[in-house]
């Protein structure tokens with residue numbers, strides 16, 4: 001199913017979680033970005049249109065502002081993201097330049113998605129960039145997004161962006177092979193769910209012991225994202241982004257993942 005979804009999709013939103021862009025020590029690894037840019041460029045050469053949602057500003061900031069690493073103050077965290085966002089985009093720019101591709105930065109907040117004029121502007125900018133062969137890279141605007149008005153996670157941001165751009169497919173690349181019947185970290189017998197057609201039913205079925213597995217980890221926001229895009233007729237793939245040539249392998253059917261089908 002996954003190779004078919006990718007083959008059929010012309011407009012694809014790909015979201016990279018920060019844990020796959022960063023090394024074990026929490027620093028952005030340019031080699032990873034080069035690899036993903038290489039694969040995205042392959043998709044573009046095959047005639048697909050790509051929008052990227054990239055986390056990692058904080059991790060990139062830490063690489064530059066080491067002395068701020070232990071600052072818990074929210075303003076320092078936002079300042080760290082402001083510094084890191086530049087580093088992150090610099091790394092993406094260099095990664096895509098190797099393929100003669102330019103990138104465009106789009107920073108958004110929750111408020112932007114609630115305002116019809118802003119959403120229209122965002123949509124037009126996205127369409128223009130992509131039409132001109134530029135790869136838009138979206139992230140949350142951490143400088144203005146304080147806790148109360150935060151989208152909060154890039155799974156939701158990616159889903160909202162996919163809907164806004166009328167994408168054909170959303171791919172979330174995480175540090176997990178896909179959706180399991182229980183949290184695989186701590187449950188070695190957890191089994192991968194290959195396909196999801198009824199997201200509501202799946203959410204009610206999958207639990208660990210007495211506690212719902214979706215309360216922990218980041219899987220809840222991934223299912224929220226699936227539910228959101230599926231309600232607009234957009235399928236989603238959740239897969240491991242840390243495997244070699246993950247996008248190509250998914251397209252070729254040599255890497256597994258979970259397909260959320262509409």
Ligand code: ADP
Pocket residue numbers: 016017018019020155173174175176178179180181182183184185206213214216217218219
């Ligand atoms: P990312 O940073 O890529 O957004 P997260 O760490 O936020 O990823 O979310 C993925 C994590 O969700 C997995 O590493 C896993 O430990 C946890 N998780 C909890 N329950 C499940 C489940 N049923 N299936 C898959 N992952 C789960």
